[in-house]
Amino acid sequence: MDPSDARRILEEERARGRALIGRAGSIEELDRTKTGVLGRKAPVSEVQRTIGSLPEDERRELGRLTNEVLAELRAEVENRRAELEGGADAELLSADAVDVTLSGRRPRPGSFHPLTLVEDRMVDVFTRMGYRVAEGPEIEDEWHNFEALNIPPDHPARTMKDSLYVDVPGMLLRTETSAVQIRTMQSQAPPVYVVAPGRTYRRDTPDATHGTVFHQVEGLAVDEGISFADLRGTLEAFARELFGTNTRVRMTPDYFPFVEPGCQVAVSCFVCDGAGCRVCGNGWIELLGAGMVHPKVLENCGYDSERYTGFAFGIGIERVAMVRYGVNDLRLFVEGDVRFLEQFEGVA
Numbered sequence: 001m002d003p004s005d006a007r008r009i010l011e012e013e014r015a016r017g018r019a020l021i022g023r024a025g026s027i028e029e030l031d032r033t034k035t036g037v038l039g040r041k042a043p044v045s046e047v048q049r050t051i052g053s054l055p056e057d058e059r060r061e062l063g064r065l066t067n068e069v070l071a072e073l074r075a076e077v078e079n080r081r082a083e084l085e086g087g088a089d090a091e092l093l094s095a096d097a098v099d100v101t102l103s104g105r106r107p108r109p110g111s112f113h114p115l116t117l118v119e120d121r122m123v124d125v126f127t128r129m130g131y132r133v134a135e136g137p138e139i140e141d142e143w144h145n146f147e148a149l150n151i152p153p154d155h156p157a158r159t160m161k162d163s164l165y166v167d168v169p170g171m172l173l174r175t176e177t178s179a180v181q182i183r184t185m186q187s188q189a190p191p192v193y194v195v196a197p198g199r200t201y202r203r204d205t206p207d208a209t210h211g212t213v214f215h216q217v218e219g220l221a222v223d224e225g226i227s228f229a230d231l232r233g234t235l236e237a238f239a240r241e242l243f244g245t246n247t248r249v250r251m252t253p254d255y256f257p258f259v260e261p262g263c264q265v266a267v268s269c270f271v272c273d274g275a276g277c278r279v280c281g282n283g284w285i286e287l288l289g290a291g292m293v294h295p296k297v298l299e300n301c302g303y304d305s306e307r308y309t310g311f312a313f314g315i316g317i318e319r320v321a322m323v324r325y326g327v328n329d330l331r332l333f334v335e336g337d338v339r340f341l342e343q344f345e346g347v348a
C-alpha cells in the first residue's frame with residue numbers, strides 16, 4: 001500500500017471513527033461501531049497489516065500514526081461506553097426515582113370477610129365466658145363424624161347423598177365440627193368448655209340458602225350438674241351480646257341423635273324487637289340448634305354419664321351473617337365480588 005494512501009486512510013478512519021463512536025446511541029450500537037472501526041476487517045487494521053511491507057523510515061512513521069489512531073479510537077469507544085452506561089444508570093435512577101414529597105398511594109385497607117367478622121364475634125363471646133377454642137381435622141373418619149355422635153349407620157346423613165366422602169374408605173369431609181368436641185372429650189377429663197369454629201361440608205345443590213361448604217360454631221359444656229337451665233342462660237347471654245341487650249330467646253323442642261332433649265333456638269328479631277317485620281316475619285329468627293348431650297355420646301367418649309351432664313349447640317355462621325347484615329343470598333359470601341365485600345370495610 002502506498003504510504004500516502006495509508007496516511008489518508010488513517011486520517012479518514014480517525015474522523016469517521018470519532019463520528020460513528022460519538023453517534024452510538026446504545027452499548028450494542030457502540031460494540032458494532034467498535035468492530036467496524038477497530039475490528040480485524042477495519043481499514044485501520046488493513047493498514048496495520050500492510051505496514052510491514054514498507055521501507056524502514058515509512059514503517060516507523062506510519063506505525064506510530066497507526067497506533068496513535070488506534071489508541072485514540074479505543075479511548076473514544078471507552079469514553080462513549082462510560083457515557084452510555086452513565087446515561088443508562090441516570091435513566092434507571094430517574095426511572096425509579098421516588099419523589100418523596102408525593103403523597104403515597106394509600107393501599108386499600110381491605111377488611112375481614114363478613115363470615116370471619118361473625119365467627120370472631122361469636123367465638124369472642126364464649127371465650128369471654130371462659131370457653132376454650134378447639135379445632136380439628138376437616139377430613140374425618142365415620143366414627144368421629146357419626147358413630148360417636150349416636151348417628152346410626154342407616155341415618156340419611158351417612159349416605160353419599162348427603163356427605164362428601166373422599167377416596168379413602170370411611171373418610172369424609174366433616175359435616176359438622178362436632179367431631180372436634182368428640183376428640184376434645186377423648187383427650188381430656190371433664191370439665192370441658194369448648195367452642196369449635198370451622199368449615200363443614202355437605203353434598204348440597206348451591207342456592208341462595210344452601211352451599212356445599214359452610215361454616216359453623218359449635219359449643220360444648222360438660223361438667224357435674226350441668227342443666228338445661230345452664231344451656232338457656234348461656235344462649236340468652238350469647239344472644240344479648242350479639243343482637244342487643246333486650247334480645248329474648250325462644251326454645252322449641254326438636255330432635256337430633258346427639259342431644260336429648262333437643263331444641264331449635266330462635267332469637268327475638270333485632271329489627272322489629274319481636275313485633276314482626278320483613279326480616280323475621282313473626283318476630284322470631286330461627287338461629288341455632290341445641291340440647292343436652294346424649295348420655296350415649298358421653299359414654300362413647302369414656303365419660304360417666306351418671307356423674308357428668310352437658311349441653312351443646314350448633315350455629316350456622318352464614319345464617320347469622322345473613323340475618324345480621326341483611327344478606328339474602330349465601331353465594332354472595334363466596335363469589336368474591338368486591339362490590340359486596342367492600343361494604344364490610346371498617347365494620348367491626
Ligand code: 2U9
Pocket residue numbers: 178179181182215216218219220256258259287288289290291293294297312313314315316317
Ligand atoms: C357433641 C354433642 C352434641 C351440636 C348441635 C345442633 C344441635 C344444630 C345445626 C345448626 C345450623 C347445624 O350449621 S347447622 O346447619 N346444628 O342444630 N348442633 S345440637 O350438638 C353436639 C355437638 C357435639 C359432642
